[in-house]
Every structure is written in C-alpha cells, then in structure tokens.
Amino acid sequence: MKSLLWPTVVLVGAGLALVLIQSDPSSLELSRVAGIYALLALSVGISYGQAGILSLGQAAFASVGAYGSAIVTTRYEWNPWAGMVLAMALAAGLAYVLARLLVRLSALALALATLLFGELVHFALTRGGDLTGGYIGLPGIEAPAPLDSREGTHLVVWAVVALVVLIATNISTSAEGRTVRGAASDPVLAGSLGVAVPVRLSAVFALSGAVAGLAGFLFAHSSGYLAPESLSIEMSIAALAMAVIGGRYSPVGPVVGALVVVLALDLLPSEDLAGLFYGLLIIAAIVLLPRGLLGIRRSTPVSPFRKKASA
Amino acid sequence: MSLTATDIHVAFGGVQALDGASVHVEPGEVTGLIGPNGAGKSTLVNCLTGFVAIDRGTVWIDGIAAEGSSAHRRARRGIARTFQTPRIDPDASVADNIAMARHRLNRTRLPGSVLRTPRCRREERGDVTAVHEAAERFGLTDVLQRRGSEIPVWQLRLVEVARATLLEPRYVMLDEPAAGLGGAELELLGSSIRGLAAHGLGVLLIEHNFAFVRQHADTVTVLDRGRLLATGTPQAIAGNRAVVDSYLGATA
Structure with a gap:
C-alpha cells in the first residue's frame, strides 16, 4: 500500500521524536505547536492544492471549531469527544456555505473573502459576551485523556497529522481529486463534462474546514484556554506559507513546511521578526521553488495510468 | 428523439449573433453545420449545450424544452461537446485530461474517495480501461503520459473528441475537430465520427472543410449571418445556389 508510506513515516517519526524529547517540556510544547500548524497547513494543502481555493481563513475555521467545542464542554458539560465532532461539523458546515456562495469569484477576490471571514469571526468572538468570554476568552477547558499529558498530546496530535496525510493522499490520487483539480483549473471545461x-x-x-476545526479542537483542549487571538489571522498566513513552502500539491508537503517554519522560528531571536520571516519565506518559495520543497507537478506522481502505459 | 434548436435569437451587446437559427440533430446521423466565419455556428453549439443564454427560441432535448438547464446538467443528460479552441489542463497528463469525462458515469464522490471504498477502486479501474480504449481509438496511446502543454494543437483536437466520447453521450457537438489535421489523422477522425453515428449517437459537426463534411455528413445545415440559409443532403447543399454564392463559392 503506497498510500500508507507517508502516514507511516509521520507516525514513526513522531514515536522516535517522543523518545528523544520525552523529558523536555519545551520541546514537547514545540512539537504540539508544530503538529497543530501541520494540520492547518494540511487544510491549506487540501483547499489550495486540490480545489485551487487560496484561503486566508483556515485559523478562523479552527477558531470556530475550538470555540464550539470549548463552549459546549465548559458551559453545557458535553463530553469533549462530542465537542470534537461538533468542532469539525461547525467548521465544515461554515466552509461549505462560504465556498458555495463565493467559489465563482476570481481567485484573488475569493482569497480576500476568506480573509474578511477571518475578521468577522474575530469580531464575533470578541463581542460574544458571556458565551465566548469576549476579549478574555474561555479558561478551564477540559483536557480529556490522553490530551492531559504533554506526551499524550504529542502522540494524539501527530497521529491525527498522519491520518490527515492519508486523507490528503487519497484525495490527490483519486478520480475525485482529478475531477476537482480539473474543475479548479478550467471550470468551463469541467461544466461541459x-x-x-x-x-x-x-x-x-x-x-479542509473540518481538518482546520479538528486542529482548533486539539489546540483548545490541550491548551486549556482559548482567546480570540489564540488562532489568529497571523496563523492563517503562517499555515499558507507552510503549505506553499513545503509543497501544496504533495500530501505531505505542508507537514514538511510546518516543521521547517516552526523550527526556524524557534531559532529566531525575536518574535517580532516573524512577519518579516514569513514574507521572505513566501517570496523565496514562490521565486525559487514554485511547487514547494516537495515540489511535485500537479498530476504526475498520482496518475493511475502510469503503470499500465509503462508495462 | 432528437436534439433540436428552433428559431434561436442571441445578441451580444449590439451584435445579433443568431437571428432565427435552427438545427436538428438526429440520433445515428451526422449533421454538418457550415457557414462563413461569424455565421453563428459556435454560438449555436453554445446554445445547444447551455453555455449561452437564449434571447428567443427553444432548444428541445428529446422533445423536452431545455430552458434554464445549465451546461453541466445538459452534459449529464448526454450532450457532449468539444471546443473550437481546445480546452486542456496544461499541467495534467493527457490521460487525466481524458479521464475527467468519466465523472459523469462514476458515482464515487469525496467521501468515498477519502475512504477508498470498494466502489471507488472499482470505478477507478474502469477509468483506466476506458481511457486506454479511447486513446487507442484516436491514436493517442503514445501521448497518454504527456502533459497537456506538451502536445500539438491538432492532437489536442483528438484528445477533445476522445474525452467527449468518454461521457458516453447521446449527442456530441464537435466544433471544428478537423482543423489542422493531416491525411491519416483526418481519415481516423472521419471514421471515428462515422463510428459514433453507427453507435446511435447524434453528431453535430462544425467544419470548414466541405469535402470532409460532404464525405461524412448525412445532412448539412448552412448558417449565414445568424440565420438558417439552407438544410439538406450534402449533394443538395453543394448544388444550392444561395449556399454557393454566400459560402462555398470560393472553394467549390
């Protein structure tokens, strides 16, 4: 099973990393952050790499999911895993409605619309009164086992990353992926077919929204608190940068991009430089590696027609 | 059972592109659609396939008015088309480009693809077989792995025809498929078009090469400045005074 290669690599890598860093809380925290970024970057890879929708709203979808789950678990005593399902459903539902309304816009207008959507979510969360906790946010979010330990969180987050890599692989290699990429590249032709x-x-x-919502759930329930700034527009831009740098057409490229960026940011002397850093990285990636580090051509490695033709 | 457009009027801004045009496509027959540049041939195909809104007149699909039916719905109802300027995804392989047409027949959508259900796998195996068969029919086997951007325009026209047939349509509109094709390819295309009609498809063939039309069409419709000028057998059209004067004169 070729499609299991990258998910296995991610799982084994996460296991080995745990052996190396298990007694080091700051490294485990870095791993948690990198894993959640990897999920957001994967959600960009699915929407941008496959459906051609450049989204600057992925962190907002994560925020919607995170708040959804945090509110029902802290205020209405839902089981956190039911909160997870709600987080994914809320984000997916919103993403579907938004895309249905806006997908006919030009690529740039659509990207701006997702950015505005992020602003709207941020506005709603800060003005949400007691429900969202306003600017202060929601403290005391329950961490269900195994998210109640740093090691458990590391394993859960990266297992989810592996699962999403498998999902992304299945989409990009499937007939549906082929149809969707074709529909994004030439909607007139796709309509005629x-x-x-x-x-x-x-x-x-x-x-893609469901994946972002899941990332939001993991963030909220492993952090224990949530504020409007927790999953900010800067995170959306970072996730986009990671997907572009790692390779948005590759099912595992966004994960590589997330690791590279998070580790590089960790080495930066000041957080204030992060914006400059993203800008430089995106420009460098677009100029030097238009398809990213794992820069594959859009369809070559995934075409099922290869084997038969070479036989 | 037929695909019919009657008394079609379409204006683009101040330009009356179609001014009472009609055409009739019968299953199992090849209908040639000819006329000078700007006669409205492609616009008429766009009306039949739902890409252009009609100001006045009706398109009938097997006796049912197609009013308001969008392009993708008409494709799903079995009306396939090619484009005068071939449309191809330059980054995707020729195989993937052709295979896109299989979406109509396949029932697997995103959830089934994510889970790789047995039906998803079965349908994808079917796609591979169907694409290879179509490629063989149109002499495209050697270029299946090439990118859309890597093959010449005349071959793209064959890719378009192959793709249209993979929809397994009941009617197929071919917009100048022979343009730029040489002797052997022209013959291949001609026999493929006859083959489609023999399988019971209604074929509408837009073409400037009247010898090619005369050889392969059962009936010919002539448009001139958006109006129906004449319709009849290729022989009758070749001898039609008005047609010779307005269009064929130079070539006949």
Whole structure:
C-alpha cells in the first residue's frame, strides 16, 4: 500500500521524536505547536492544492471549531469527544456555505473573502459576551485523556497529522481529486463534462474546514484556554506559507513546511521578526521553488495510468 | 428523439449573433453545420449545450424544452461537446485530461474517495480501461503520459473528441475537430465520427472543410449571418445556389 508510506513515516517519526524529547517540556510544547500548524497547513494543502481555493481563513475555521467545542464542554458539560465532532461539523458546515456562495469569484477576490471571514469571526468572538468570554476568552477547558499529558498530546496530535496525510493522499490520487483539480483549473471545461463545479469545490473546502476545526479542537483542549487571538489571522498566513513552502500539491508537503517554519522560528531571536520571516519565506518559495520543497507537478506522481502505459 | 434548436435569437451587446437559427440533430446521423466565419455556428453549439443564454427560441432535448438547464446538467443528460479552441489542463497528463469525462458515469464522490471504498477502486479501474480504449481509438496511446502543454494543437483536437466520447453521450457537438489535421489523422477522425453515428449517437459537426463534411455528413445545415440559409443532403447543399454564392463559392 503506497498510500500508507507517508502516514507511516509521520507516525514513526513522531514515536522516535517522543523518545528523544520525552523529558523536555519545551520541546514537547514545540512539537504540539508544530503538529497543530501541520494540520492547518494540511487544510491549506487540501483547499489550495486540490480545489485551487487560496484561503486566508483556515485559523478562523479552527477558531470556530475550538470555540464550539470549548463552549459546549465548559458551559453545557458535553463530553469533549462530542465537542470534537461538533468542532469539525461547525467548521465544515461554515466552509461549505462560504465556498458555495463565493467559489465563482476570481481567485484573488475569493482569497480576500476568506480573509474578511477571518475578521468577522474575530469580531464575533470578541463581542460574544458571556458565551465566548469576549476579549478574555474561555479558561478551564477540559483536557480529556490522553490530551492531559504533554506526551499524550504529542502522540494524539501527530497521529491525527498522519491520518490527515492519508486523507490528503487519497484525495490527490483519486478520480475525485482529478475531477476537482480539473474543475479548479478550467471550470468551463469541467461544466461541459457534467461536473457541478461549485458543489465539488465546496465539498473539498468543507473537508479542509473540518481538518482546520479538528486542529482548533486539539489546540483548545490541550491548551486549556482559548482567546480570540489564540488562532489568529497571523496563523492563517503562517499555515499558507507552510503549505506553499513545503509543497501544496504533495500530501505531505505542508507537514514538511510546518516543521521547517516552526523550527526556524524557534531559532529566531525575536518574535517580532516573524512577519518579516514569513514574507521572505513566501517570496523565496514562490521565486525559487514554485511547487514547494516537495515540489511535485500537479498530476504526475498520482496518475493511475502510469503503470499500465509503462508495462 | 432528437436534439433540436428552433428559431434561436442571441445578441451580444449590439451584435445579433443568431437571428432565427435552427438545427436538428438526429440520433445515428451526422449533421454538418457550415457557414462563413461569424455565421453563428459556435454560438449555436453554445446554445445547444447551455453555455449561452437564449434571447428567443427553444432548444428541445428529446422533445423536452431545455430552458434554464445549465451546461453541466445538459452534459449529464448526454450532450457532449468539444471546443473550437481546445480546452486542456496544461499541467495534467493527457490521460487525466481524458479521464475527467468519466465523472459523469462514476458515482464515487469525496467521501468515498477519502475512504477508498470498494466502489471507488472499482470505478477507478474502469477509468483506466476506458481511457486506454479511447486513446487507442484516436491514436493517442503514445501521448497518454504527456502533459497537456506538451502536445500539438491538432492532437489536442483528438484528445477533445476522445474525452467527449468518454461521457458516453447521446449527442456530441464537435466544433471544428478537423482543423489542422493531416491525411491519416483526418481519415481516423472521419471514421471515428462515422463510428459514433453507427453507435446511435447524434453528431453535430462544425467544419470548414466541405469535402470532409460532404464525405461524412448525412445532412448539412448552412448558417449565414445568424440565420438558417439552407438544410439538406450534402449533394443538395453543394448544388444550392444561395449556399454557393454566400459560402462555398470560393472553394467549390
């Protein structure tokens, strides 16, 4: 099973990393942050790499999921795992509706719309009164086992990353992935072939939203608190940078991008330099590696027609 | 059972592109659509396939008015088309480009693809077989792995026809598929078009090469300045005074 290669690499890597860093809280914290960023970057890879939707709102979808789960678990005593399902469903539902309304816009207008959506979410969260805790946010979010330990969190987060890498692989190698990439590249042609372009692209965006919502859930329930700034627009931009740098067409590229960026940021002397750093990285990636570090051409390695032709 | 457009009027801004045009496509027959540049041939195909809104007139798909039916719905109802300027994803392989047409027949969507259900695998195996068969019919086997950007325009026209047939349509609109094709390819295309009609498809063939139309079409419709000028057998059209004067004159 070729599709299990990258998920296995991620799992084994996470296991080995745990052996190396298990007694080091700051490294485990870095790993948690990198894993959550990897999930956000993967959600960008799915929406941008497959459906061609450049989204600057992925952290907002994560925020919606995180707040959804945090509110029902702290205020209404839901089981946290039910909160996880709600987080994914909320983010996916919002993403679907947003994409259905906006997917006919030009690429740039759509990107700006997702940015505005992020601002709207931020506005709603800060003005949400007692429900969202306003600017202060929500403290005391329950950490269900195994998210109650740093080691457990590390393993859960990276196991989810491996699972999403598998999902991304299955999309990019499937007939549906082929259809969606074609619909994004030439909607007129896709329409002439009977493809309901807005529905197909929106479905992929909804899945991307679900992944972001799951990242938000993991963030909220492993941090224990949530504020409007926790999953900020800067995180959306960072996730986009990671996906572009790592390779948005590759199912594992965004994970590589997240690791590279998080580790490099950790070495930066000041957090104030982060914005400059992202800007330089994105420009460098676009100029030097337009397809990212794992820069694959959009369809070559995933075409099922290869084997037969070479046989 | 037929695909029929009657009395179609379409204006683009101040330009009356179609001014009462009609055409009739019968299953199992090849209908040639000819006329000078700007006669409205491609616009008429765009009306039949739902890409252009009609100001006045009706498109009938097997006796049912197609009014308001969008392009993708008409494709799903079995109306395939090619484009005068070939549309191809330059980054995707020729195989993937052709395989996109299989979406209509396959039922697996995103959830099934994520889970790689048995139906998903079965349908994808079917895609591979179907694409290879179509490629063989149109002499494209050797270029299946090439990128869309890497093959010449005349071959893209064959890719478009192969892709349209993979929809397994009941009607297929071919917009100048023979442009730029040489002797052997022209013959291949001609026999493929006859083959489609023999399988019961209704074929609409837009073409400037009247010899090619005359050889392969059962009936010919002539448009001139958005109006129906004449319709009849290729022989009758070749001898039609008005057609010779307005269009064929130079070539006949």
